[in-house]
Amino acid sequence: SDYSADDYNESNEDGLSEPCSFSNSNSVNGVVGPYIHSIICILGLVGNSLVILTYALYKRTKSMTDVYLLNVAIADLLFVLALPFIVYNELYSWPMGQVACKLLRGSYSVNLYSGMLMLACISTDRYIAIVQARRSFRLRSLSHSRIICALIWIFALLVSVPTFHFYHWYEPSHNDIVWFNGTEEEETTDPQYVCDWKFDDSNTARIVKVAVPSTQLAIGFFLPLLIMIFCYTAVIITLQKARNVQRQKAVRVVMVVVLVFIACHLPYNLALLYDTVSYFEHRDCHAESSLRTAMSVLQTIAYLHCCLNPLLYAFIRVKFRNHFRRIFQDLCCVGKKNITPR
Template identity: 65%
Template sequence: MEPASLNQSDDYDYNNSTWLVGPCTFQQNHSVERVLGPYVHSLICILGLVGNSLVVATYACYKRTRSMTDVYLLNVAVADLLFVACLPLLVYNELWAWPMGGAACKLLRGSYSVNLYAGMLLLAAISTDRYVAIVQARRSARLRSAAYSRGVCAAVWTSAVLLSVPDFYFYHRYEPSHSVSTFMDEDTEDVPEAKVYVCEFRFTDHTTAVNTKMAVPSTQLAVGFILPLLVMVFCYTAIIVTLLKARNFQRHKAVRVVLAVVAVFVVCHLPYNVTLLCEIANLFKLQSCDKVDTLKVAKTVTQTIAYLHCCLNPVLYAFVGVKFRNHFRRIVQDLWCLGKRYIAPRRFSRVTSEFYVSRRESTRRSVDGSSENGSSFTM
């Protein structure tokens, strides 16, 4: 059996939270990362950037529709955008090494944690907002003001920053003590003088390592998954009960949307959090390299599935809404009209401009309808 080691000494490794008796290579996990990192994670970054950028652009171009839900949607899209912006560097660090300095290491890892917590808590806030709007309709006018939503968002981001303090503090750029070849290709293993740096947790004593390595994933599990899941289950269960009493087609369609929102959340995040729970249970235990490698593979795969949620959020929370689709359609029409104005022949430029400007104005009036009083992009 292979030794249970991440290092080359028979000692305790504060950074990796395990007892060491020899080097482990984790070849199986590295092979999986080399497939998921460059290809699947790149696709997630592209889809996440496109989808969430469209949400932000739609909201920014048509500011008159700032309801409470719209403020939440904008903040979720911003959190997801920052998340996918951090992802490429995190993947590069896992596959090879950390390419930047210590300050950038702390900033990126801390920002990743902030966006993770903020995104999850905002999804819980959206669930609560829909609960108030549908189940507590009589109180919705008082509890769903734009000022109230901005206060909730400020509290969410503040909580996310506070929860991420350990990440800002304990992540460091350093040269690991184990073999450089772990981070290098086979054809570069004969270059011992090359220094390789990583951006990972680093501790100086056993007590700090134990407390932090237990507290950080436990908090992520509790606040980043269990709390939003409980809020979503409670709110959407009450919403479904209320909608089923309405007995019309549109309400039943809304029920299917609610079920899809909960199902996607569970499918994306439950596997990773189960794996995270297993990792917490096995911390500070002597384990074989094979067992640790298998757990790392499971964590890598399930974490990638969890990353997919940032691509699905725009579809589930924005594009399913009729009003949001109308505003997005208006952006496309405006861009099309603008393009037609500038590519038309010069001798017809004045006529073309007047025609499309008038058409754009009429389109705005028809799409806006009664939305001047403010409405939500969602159901």
């Protein structure tokens, strides 16, 4: 099956199914794609590059949190580098061939899983450091964190195998047919290749189209969310017992981290859950168009989180901000040396 049956819902006078236009969804994608995603790409690129640069040149990874933060920044950076190509693929035909198609969609999936699971690891590390303080010296070691990160990347790669396998570069068969005054006519324009799901039979299509988003929901959202809620709730309870100003600031930071995560990811994942559960139910063109438009907007809000991670996890730390200032001071010094005549 090269295309979704949902694209062909309305019937003409002869009882034949005509394709849905999705004009509202396309117009929203036309605005969201080029402009808002460009802002996300720039902010994500700058923020995550600064985090990686700081760890590479100024600050050694001395704790488990440092290792996790570095890996989150790498996952987010790879994600924002792939995002312009994903947006282009959704708006236009895909000109870059089969290998680039598989690498693009597969890397997107790997970075999504690894980034979200790393955030869960950061919350677990903070839980051990604050709630299980007596055991923290034994549990929180650099070697453990590096092994955990390596396992997460391998696991994310394994979970993304169906995406690598079933995404193909091809010319959809329904591209050859256009509708004109209720009748089919052959299209004479150049072939439009897409980078999209492609299956050999309908049974495989049904299984994968439900299994992949279900896995994304379970492992890429609900599992990290539950871990974060459990760990940060225990952290807040422990910090509340110590009545001092510094601990109260820490509680506020934890609350902001959790609320931002939920605000960014929960709406889109609820929409994805609804889409997955009702996948085999008939939806008319208007309902399908409304759902696509909503998911496009909510997905963009979820993408914003990769820009906010550096602010929430790295720049909020005093030592990290000091290293961050040093980067700009050194850049200014280099610039002055190049500009000042010898």
